[in-house]
Amino acid sequence: MGTETDVEGATEHCNTVLDAVSRAVIADESTLETVLSGFLSRGHVLLEDVPGTGKTLTARSLASALGLSFSRIQFTPDLLPADITGTYVFNEQTQAFDFREGPIFGNVVLADEINRASPKTQAALLEAMGEGQVTIDGETHALPDPFFVIATQNPIEQDGTFPLPEAQVDRFVVKTSLGYPDEAGERELIDRRAARTDRTPTVGTSAAIDPAALRRAPESVHMEDEVRAYVVSLARASREDSRVATGVSPRATQRLFEVARALAVVRGRTYVTPDHVARIAPDVLAHRLVLTPDARVDDVDKRAVVDDLLDSVPVPTVSYADGRK
Known part of the structure; x- marks a missing residue:
């Protein structure tokens, strides 16, 4: 078992992460707490929001604040499982097949508009979320640790979508929504943009944060x-x-x-x-x-x-x- 000091240190680092993400994303603090709690509990998060509310920026900012790699997968009806997991490619120099990792091999993976993919492609993500590994041509490949999926879906547009199966919905430890900012938040969004030259804000990384230690803290x-x-x-x-x-x-x-x-x-x-x-x-x-x-x-x-x-x-x-x- 850990100690009270372990939790106190983890809380301090959580505050650092939340502050960093909040400087990039205009969102309710409780929603960001929910997303971070999903990460700490070793689960995955489903965000249901209309476009333009900051879902991608939230995922990217969280990865940056934690010092983790980030990968984004745009789900479409023609997306194949191999487009997510990777595939074997013939190497002419070695005369052998080398495994080329797909975008699922990231610490923080944004599965954008997940319900637009076919059930077969969704199943490939399901194995990754549930097992922390993928299987290609009978070979099992472990995913990076930590591995955290933030999936999104649009609650309005339903044409051309495939509802998530119950087994996959249950893989998401929490489902939440960023929602629209209030009037003051929307004004702050403009003020922040006016104060920088880049369209997208950047988030720094704290070298002191150990994501693995953060995930162990709830056990105490x-x-x-x-x-x-x-x-x-x-x-x-x-x-x-x-x-x-x-x-x-x-x-x-x-x-x-x-x-x-x-x-x-x-x-x-x-x-x-x-x-x-x-x-x-x-x-x-x-x-x-x-x-x-x-x-x-x-x-x-x-x-x-x-x-x-x-x-x-x-x-x-x-x-x-x-x-x-």
């Missing part, structure tokens, strides 16, 4: 029994809601536990509070719900369902060593 975070029971109760309540055909899986319960611990690190706590769980629950659980046909006809919002669960499940009162409840 404690969660009281009452809070663990709260996590389980939320998951089980999703299976009893009349609007839900299929509630979240036990894997989702574990993911909520993991992301809540990661959020605690981001917010400088060595323990998880019920507030941490409630704050991150919609991002972790909503996209995993399968609504009933009637609920879909009524255009029920999945996040609203999770909000109702949070209102109905009793919040535990927990006393901590520092006097907080």
Whole structure:
């Protein structure tokens, strides 16, 4: 187990990363916290936004702030699995086939408009996300560590798209949205552009940040029994809601536990509070719900369902060593 110092150091580095990304991206701080928590929990993130809200810049800035390599894949209907994973190319000098890595071989990979790719191509990404490796011609190739996918999809344009299969949706530890900035944020966007000569802002790298150590830090975070029971109760309540055909899986319960611990690190706590769980629950659980046909006809919002669960499940009162409840 780690120590309190480990978490404190990780929190300091998280603040450095968030500050760096915030200087490049105009976005709500809580959304950036969610994305970073997804990274710390060793999961992957799905961003659902209209074009032009800063998804690519967010992914690129996060990679730069963490000192990691960045790769972008533009998903299209004609994209083949080999275009993502790579392929073997004949080397005339050695008279042998050499493996040429595809863009999936990056630390932070932006899978842009993922739902425009065919199910076969999506499946290639699924293996990479789930296993941290790809298989080409029977040969297995390990991906870089850390490996973190930020996938995007446009919620408006549905023509020519292939809905993500349930197995792939479940691979994303959180689903969130950057959204439009408020009026002050949009004005700040222009002011920042006026102050620089390059169209795209740049983000520096802190040599002191160790991404692997950041990902280990949540393992040192404690969660009281009452809070663990709260996590389980939320998951089980999703299976009893009349609007839900299929509630979240036990894997989702574990993911909520993991992301809540990661959020605690981001917010400088060595323990998880019920507030941490409630704050991150919609991002972790909503996209995993399968609504009933009637609920879909009524255009029920999945996040609203999770909000109702949070209102109905009793919040535990927990006393901590520092006097907080």
